Amino acid sequence: KAGVTQTPRYLIKTRGQQVTLSCSPISGHRSVSWYQQTPGQGLQFLFEYFSETQRNKGNFPGRFSGRQFSNSRSEMNVSTLELGDSALYLCASSSGQGLAGANVLTFGAGSRLTVL
Amino acid sequence: GNSVTQMEGPVTLSEEAFLTINCTYTATGYPSLFWYVQYPGEGLQLLLKATKADDKGSNKGFEATYRKETTSFHLEKGSVQVSDSAVYFCALRGEMKTSYDKVIFGPGTSLSVIP
Numbered sequence: 001k002a003g004v005t006q007t008p009r010y011l012i013k014t015r016g017q018q019v020t021l022s023c024s025p026i027s028g029h030r031s032v033s034w035y036q037q038t039p040g041q042g043l044q045f046l047f048e049y050f051s052e053t054q055r056n057k058g059n060f061p062g063r064f065s066g067r068q069f070s071n072s073r074s075e076m077n078v079s080t081l082e083l084g085d086s087a088l089y090l091c092a093s094s095s096g097q098g099l100a101g102a103n104v105l106t107f108g109a110g111s112r113l114t115v116l
Numbered sequence: 117g118n119s120v121t122q123m124e125g126p127v128t129l130s131e132e133a134f135l136t137i138n139c140t141y142t143a144t145g146y147p148s149l150f151w152y153v154q155y156p157g158e159g160l161q162l163l164l165k166a167t168k169a170d171d172k173g174s175n176k177g178f179e180a181t182y183r184k185e186t187t188s189f190h191l192e193k194g195s196v197q198v199s200d201s202a203v204y205f206c207a208l209r210g211e212m213k214t215s216y217d218k219v220i221f222g223p224g225t226s227l228s229v230i231p
Contacts, residue, residue, distance in 0.1 A: 004159070033218065043205065043221040056218040090159055096216065101168070103209070104150065105219055107159035 002027065004108035006091050012114045014078040018079040021111045023091030025072050031055070031096025032074035033105060034066060046089075049074055050096045078113075086115045118143040122206045122222035129196055129229050137191040137225045139180075139206035147208040149173075149182055149189040150182045150219070154203045163191075163204070203227070 005024040013019050015051040025032050033056075034046040045058040049068035072093075077103035078085055089112075122139040129135060141147065148167045153159040164173030171186035178193045189206060203224045210217030 008157075031216075034152045035221075042223040045218050045220060048216075050216070050217055055216060058218070093217075101214065104165060105152075105160075107152075107161070109157075109159045 002056060004091060004093050004106055006108035006111050007090075008111060009109065010112045010114075012116060013081050014116050015081055015083060017081050018077060019081060019113060020075055021089055021091075021113075023074045023076075023093075025056075025074070025091075025093030026106055029093035029095055031070050031094045031103070032068055032072065033092045033094075034074070034076050035090045035092070037061075037090055037110070038086075043090070046076065053096045055096075081115045083115050086113060099104050118147065118208060118217075118220055120208055120209045120220060120222035123225055124223050125230060126226040129227070131198055131229055131231050132195045133229075135191070135193040135196045135227070137204055137206075137227070139189045139191065139222060141187050141189065141206075141208050143187075143208055143210055145211035146184070147210050147217075149180075150207040150209070151178070151180055151189070151191050152205045152207055152221070154224070155204065156202070160205060167201075193224050196227075198229045198231055201227055201229045 031050045033048040036044045048056040069072045088110045090110045092107045094103045119142045150165045151163040153163045154160045164175040166173040166182035172181045206222040209219045
């Protein structure tokens, strides 16, 4: 079956702009998690959505937001971009139910954002 | 809150050498523990997991044992290959009785295997 698909793969924005990233999970998965990956901070958890509701949230400013649609596809938005937002944004899906330990994350290839 | 600590490297080994990447965690109860691997230009892939104390996860020659007494989940492989060159992440999902906790990751350990 198809994996986790993230679009776009690469994008360049300037400071002050906003950006929307998209994630299509594995068919049947109802949970989508977002992470920011940078060389200095590693993998930082942004938020997780399950059945269109935010279930968990990381420690990022309100400029970072997300949503999930009824088909489980998810988007994340970053407004008023800053240079420090340059990163690889990774999306991961899982079933989101059943035994927590069996709920492994399947990652997409990521969206690389460069802010100039 | 929960946290994961691992040796950051980079680690450079010769082919067929023994690999150990240390991982320790801080969490209440019994979290689920994972090792993920990231090859250049790709997203992360699950390598192995363990969901309760003394469980041993294994895959592709890699092994890790969930040690509750030392809060550790060290990754080992007896003989590494050039194709094992990648970044390895230790991760945990906290234990929650009525819902799901998020998965958090260690800083990653870069491994280079030279012929």
